[in-house]
Amino acid sequence: MIGFIKKVAKKIAQPPGTLIHVGEKKIETVKLSLIRYNKDILEEKEMESPFDCLSEKDFKGVYWVNVSGIHDAGIIEQIGNNFGLHSLVMEDILNTLQRPKQESLEDYVFTVLKMLYYDKSKKEVLSEQVSFILGSNFVVTFQEREEDVFDPVRERIRKAKGRIRKMGADYLLYALIDAIVDNYFLLMEGLGEEIEALEDQLLEHPAPEILQTIHNLKREMIFLRKAVWPLREIINGLLKDESKLIKKTTEIYLRDVYDHTIQVIETTETYRDMVAGLQDLYLSSVSNKMNEVMKVLTIIATLFIPLTFIAGIYGMNFEFMPELKWKFGYFIIWGVMAAAAVAMFIYFKRKKWL
Numbered sequence: 001m002i003g004f005i006k007k008v009a010k011k012i013a014q015p016p017g018t019l020i021h022v023g024e025k026k027i028e029t030v031k032l033s034l035i036r037y038n039k040d041i042l043e044e045k046e047m048e049s050p051f052d053c054l055s056e057k058d059f060k061g062v063y064w065v066n067v068s069g070i071h072d073a074g075i076i077e078q079i080g081n082n083f084g085l086h087s088l089v090m091e092d093i094l095n096t097l098q099r100p101k102q103e104s105l106e107d108y109v110f111t112v113l114k115m116l117y118y119d120k121s122k123k124e125v126l127s128e129q130v131s132f133i134l135g136s137n138f139v140v141t142f143q144e145r146e147e148d149v150f151d152p153v154r155e156r157i158r159k160a161k162g163r164i165r166k167m168g169a170d171y172l173l174y175a176l177i178d179a180i181v182d183n184y185f186l187l188m189e190g191l192g193e194e195i196e197a198l199e200d201q202l203l204e205h206p207a208p209e210i211l212q213t214i215h216n217l218k219r220e221m222i223f224l225r226k227a228v229w230p231l232r233e234i235i236n237g238l239l240k241d242e243s244k245l246i247k248k249t250t251e252i253y254l255r256d257v258y259d260h261t262i263q264v265i266e267t268t269e270t271y272r273d274m275v276a277g278l279q280d281l282y283l284s285s286v287s288n289k290m291n292e293v294m295k296v297l298t299i300i301a302t303l304f305i306p307l308t309f310i311a312g313i314y315g316m317n318f319e320f321m322p323e324l325k326w327k328f329g330y331f332i333i334w335g336v337m338a339a340a341a342v343a344m345f346i347y348f349k350r351k352k353w354l
Contacts, residue, residue, distance in 0.1 A: 016088060019073040023096030026128070026145040027069040032079075036063035037157055039165055044158075050078035057138075062169045064139045068146040070094055070131075076142070083108070083133060083140060093142050096129045100230040102237040109134040109245055111173070111234060114227035115149060115180055118190035123213070125187065125220045127227060130180065134173045134245055141176065149183040150176060170250045177235075178257050184228065184264045188271070191220075195274050202278065206285035214278045221272045228268050231261045299348060306340045 032047035038061030047053070053065055070076055073094055080090040089110050092098050103110045111132040119126055130148075133140040141150075153175045156164050164175060194217065201210055235258040238246055246254070314323070314333060323329045348354045 016091070019077055019087070019090055019094055021071045021073055021094045021096075023071075023129075023144070025069075025071040027071075030067065030069035030072050030075050031146060033066045033068070034063060035066075035154065035157060037061055037165055042158065042160075042165075050075055050082060053079060053082045053140075059137070062137055062139070062167075062172055064141070064172060066150075067140065067142045070096070070142050070144060079140070083135065083138075085110075085133065089133075093131045096144060098129060100227065100234060102234040104237070104241050104243045104245075106243075107135065109173075109238070109241060109243060111177075111238070113177065113180055113231070113234070115143075116184060116187050116224065116227060118187045120190055123194060123216065125191075125224055127223070132173055132176065134169060136245065137169050139169050139172050139176070149179050153179050167250070168247060170246045171253070173238075174250055174253045174257065178253070178260075181231070181257055181260050181264065185260075187224075188264065188267050191217075191224075191271055195271060195278070198278055199281070202281050202285050206282050206289065211279070211282055214275065214282060218275050218279070221268070221275050225268055225272065228261075228264055232258070232265060235261055295353075299354065303341055303344055306344070307337045310337055310340070 032050065032052070033044070034047050034052075035042075035044050036059050037043070041061060047065075065079075067076070067079060070093060076090055076094055079085075080087075080093075084107060086105065089103075089105070092101075092110070092112060098112050100113050101111070109132075111134070113130050113132070115128045115130045117126040117128075118124075128144045128148075131142040133142075153164075153172075156162055156175070164171060198210065198213060198217070201207075235254055239251055239254050239258065310333065314321075323333075326332065345354075
């Protein structure tokens with residue numbers, strides 16, 4: 001929370017639409033790439049300047065401009081001006097702490113999502129903000145770094161697999177969102193394995209360090225929930241979009257993504273409950289282990305109570321105690337004490353206290 005406040009603090013008192021990058025710089029230089037295609041044509045290239053986008057506007061097909069690195073506000077502003085983006089939209093693109101959302105404006109649809117990864121070595125969820133601009137025949141994506149989950153989409157475009165080369169820009173937006181949602185399932189798989197491993201550890205050996213791992217996992221689940229829950233309203237907003245940029249032929253695919261989104265949300269809630277249960281399981285395991293230790297110590301103490309009683313009586317220094325003069329009195333008392341201990345042990349066994 002402190003880190004969040006520090007990142008947002010530099011925007012305080014700035015007028016709306018002020019273009020300031022909020023977040024970490026995840027790539028050294030901003031990279032612009034272009035894929036343009038139609039049923040018969042495919043071209044890929046790296047763009048040297050944001051102004052190169054202007055020459056693509058008359059292309060008879062779909063073109064996808066991908067921006068890797070959003071730390072340079074000047075470049076983002078130039079690209080935004082080329083596509084006629086509102087200053088508040090560009091402000092949201094530069095703010096990597098922006099909540100996922102979807103807005104329909106006059107000539108384009110603006111969408112913000114979180115691209116999530118699970119780092120198994122660090123056991124944490126990594127997040128990257130991705131912003132989408134959907135126009136009549138183009139899609140512009142803004143990413144924090146170069147790596148992404150869109151390679152399957154690029155391969156489908158290159159190899160003309162499926163219907164992507166025959167469809168419009170709205171179908172491309174669907175394909176990109178679908179790739180992000182599909183990656184959530186890989187994330188869920190990693191988290192599920194982590195939760196199952198923790199459950200096994202708790203049952204076998206509830207060490208104190210596991211509690212810290214549970215707290216870390218609980219924090220990651222809260223972070224994941226904040227990124228995933230808005231997805232439902234985003235997809236629903238695209239389905240109900242009135243700007244006519246989303247065609248009827250694409251709505252059926254968006255409904256499929258909506259179903260996947262509901263599944264992701266339900267899985268997230270299930271995992272949250274499981275992680276909450278892990279903490280209760282840890283406390284129960286520790287309590288049970290303590291009870292077992294106390295049970296053993298209590299039984300040992302109970303076994304020695306009659307022995308201590310007998311030893312106490314014959315440890316008194318009174319005269320005229322009849323047993324003191326017995327020739328085999330010492331051995332008889334040992335026998336009585338041993339018999340008492342064995343009898344109590346057998347009794348505890350029959351009662352299943354041992």
